[in-house]
Amino acid sequence: MESLEEFRARARSWLADVGPLEVPADPDARFDVLRRWQRTLFDAGWVGLAWSREAGGSGLTHAHQLVFVEELVRARAPQPVGLIGLEVVGPSIDRYGTDEQRRELLPRLLSGDDIWCQGFSEPDAGSDLASLRTRAVADGADLLVTGQKIWTSWAHKAQWCALLVRTDPSVRKQAGISYLLVDMASPGITARPIRQMTGDQEFCEVFLDEVRVPRRNLLGAENEGWAIATHTLGSERGAATLRRRVELEVALEDAVDALRSRGTLGHRARAAVGRAHVAMRVLDAQTRRTTERLLADAGPTPVDSVDKLVLNEVEQTVFAEIAALLGPLRAVPGSRPAGLGSGRWAHEHLYSRAASIYGGSSQIQRTIVAERLLGLPRG
Ligand SMILES: Cc1cc2nc3c(=O)[nH]c(=O)nc-3n(C[C@H](O)[C@H](O)[C@H](O)COP(=O)(O)OP(=O)(O)OC[C@H]3O[C@@H](n4cnc5c(N)ncnc54)[C@H](O)[C@@H]3O)c2cc1C
Known part of the structure; x- marks a missing residue:
C-alpha cells in the first residue's frame, strides 16, 4: 500500500x-x-x-x-x-x-451522482429524537410513510433520504423505530427550503404523504433502526471534528494574513489571535485521541460527544475572535467583494452559531457525557 x-x-x-x-x-x-x-x-x-x-x-x-x-x-x-x-x-x-x-x-x-439527506428531526422531536412520529404502515410488500421532518439539510437537492420512521407505536419509544432509505423522487414528498440567518437555504421542511417505500429499502431489520441512528449520529460527530479542525486552522491563518497585509494587526488584534490560538490548541489535544480512535476503527463511542462539545466551543470562539478582529471589514454574507474574503468571515461567524445545535445540541452532548461516560445518575 x-x-x-x-x-x-x-x-x-x-x-x-x-x-x-x-x-x-x-x-x-x-x-x-x-x-x-x-x-x-x-x-x-x-x-x-x-x-x-x-x-x-x-x-x-x-x-x-x-x-x-x-x-x-x-x-x-x-x-x-x-x-x-x-x-x-x-x-x-x-x-x-x-x-x-x-x-x-x-x-x-x-x-456525487446521488446526494443524500438525513431525515431524523421533526417539529416535536429534535433533542428527544426517539419521540418521532412520522409513521410507516405496512401495505403489501411496501411501507406507506406519512409525517413531517424539519431542518433536513439539502432535502431540496437530494436524491435519497435516510429516514427514521415509527413502525410500532405500541412498544417503548426506541424499540418501534425503523431506518428507511427513501428515494426522494417518490410521489408524496414535498421539500420546502427554509432560509437561515446566513442567507442560505440549506435546510428544509419535508412533508411525507403516504409515500410508498419498498421493504427492501429498510436499513437493518424493521423496528431496529434506533441503534443504526445512533451509529449515524456518532459518525457525524467523529468525522466532522477532524475535518473541521484543519478548516479552522486554515481560516485563522487566512484571517491573520489578510489583516497583516492591511497592516492592521495591532495590540488588541494580537490578543484576539492569541485567544483563538489557545482555543485551537485545546482542539488539537482533543482530536489527537479522535484520530487514534478513527485509525483503530473503534466506531462511534460516547467520547464523540466530547469531541463535538470541544469543537463547538472552539469553532464559536475562533470565528467570534475573527469577526471582532475584522470588524466592519468582514462584510455581509453573499455580498461581493466589499470586504475581506467576500463575506466569508461573516458567513462563517453566523454559521458557527449552528455548531452547538446540529448533530445534537451541546446540552444533549453534556447529558451523554454525564450519563454514559461518567456514569452519573439519569436526570
Ligand atoms: C444547520 C443545521 C442543520 C441541520 N441539519 C439536519 C439534518 O440534516 N437532518 C436532521 O434530521 N436534523 C438536522 N438539524 C436539526 C438538529 O439535529 C436539531 O436542531 C437538534 O437536534 C435540536 O433539536 P431541536 O431543534 O428540535 O431543539 P429542541 O430539542 O427543541 O431543543 C431546544 C433547546 O432545548 C435544549 N434541550 C432540549 N432537551 C433538553 C434536555 N433534555 N436537557 C437539556 N436541554 C435540553 C436544547 O439543547 C436546545 O437548546 C439541523 C440543525 C441545524 C441548526
Whole structure:
C-alpha cells in the first residue's frame, strides 16, 4: 500500500495541478459547482479513500483519508458537496446495509451522482429524537410513510433520504423505530427550503404523504433502526471534528494574513489571535485521541460527544475572535467583494452559531457525557 508520505506528495501535486476552483456566491450555482467538484475528485480516486473497493472506494486507510482532507483544506480547495452522504449516512449503509444496498447505493453516493439527506428531526422531536412520529404502515410488500421532518439539510437537492420512521407505536419509544432509505423522487414528498440567518437555504421542511417505500429499502431489520441512528449520529460527530479542525486552522491563518497585509494587526488584534490560538490548541489535544480512535476503527463511542462539545466551543470562539478582529471589514454574507474574503468571515461567524445545535445540541452532548461516560445518575 502507498506510504502516507508518497500519498501526501501525490495529493499535493494533483491539487496544485487542478488549481484553484472558482466557487460562486449564489447557493444554487455553488451547489452545482461543488457537485461537479465531487465528481472530479471521485474520478481521480480521492473520494472514499478508506472505503472498500466493492463499495466504490479506494481500499486505503483512514490515515490516508485524513492526509487527503488536510491537503485539500491547505490547498484552499472546497469540500465535495455530498458530505452528509460521505460522513454521516454512508458509513451506516456500509456497516448495516445488505450487499445489494451497498452495491447499488454507495458508488453513486461517493461520486456525487446521488446526494443524500438525513431525515431524523421533526417539529416535536429534535433533542428527544426517539419521540418521532412520522409513521410507516405496512401495505403489501411496501411501507406507506406519512409525517413531517424539519431542518433536513439539502432535502431540496437530494436524491435519497435516510429516514427514521415509527413502525410500532405500541412498544417503548426506541424499540418501534425503523431506518428507511427513501428515494426522494417518490410521489408524496414535498421539500420546502427554509432560509437561515446566513442567507442560505440549506435546510428544509419535508412533508411525507403516504409515500410508498419498498421493504427492501429498510436499513437493518424493521423496528431496529434506533441503534443504526445512533451509529449515524456518532459518525457525524467523529468525522466532522477532524475535518473541521484543519478548516479552522486554515481560516485563522487566512484571517491573520489578510489583516497583516492591511497592516492592521495591532495590540488588541494580537490578543484576539492569541485567544483563538489557545482555543485551537485545546482542539488539537482533543482530536489527537479522535484520530487514534478513527485509525483503530473503534466506531462511534460516547467520547464523540466530547469531541463535538470541544469543537463547538472552539469553532464559536475562533470565528467570534475573527469577526471582532475584522470588524466592519468582514462584510455581509453573499455580498461581493466589499470586504475581506467576500463575506466569508461573516458567513462563517453566523454559521458557527449552528455548531452547538446540529448533530445534537451541546446540552444533549453534556447529558451523554454525564450519563454514559461518567456514569452519573439519569436526570
Ligand atoms: C444547520 C443545521 C442543520 C441541520 N441539519 C439536519 C439534518 O440534516 N437532518 C436532521 O434530521 N436534523 C438536522 N438539524 C436539526 C438538529 O439535529 C436539531 O436542531 C437538534 O437536534 C435540536 O433539536 P431541536 O431543534 O428540535 O431543539 P429542541 O430539542 O427543541 O431543543 C431546544 C433547546 O432545548 C435544549 N434541550 C432540549 N432537551 C433538553 C434536555 N433534555 N436537557 C437539556 N436541554 C435540553 C436544547 O439543547 C436546545 O437548546 C439541523 C440543525 C441545524 C441548526
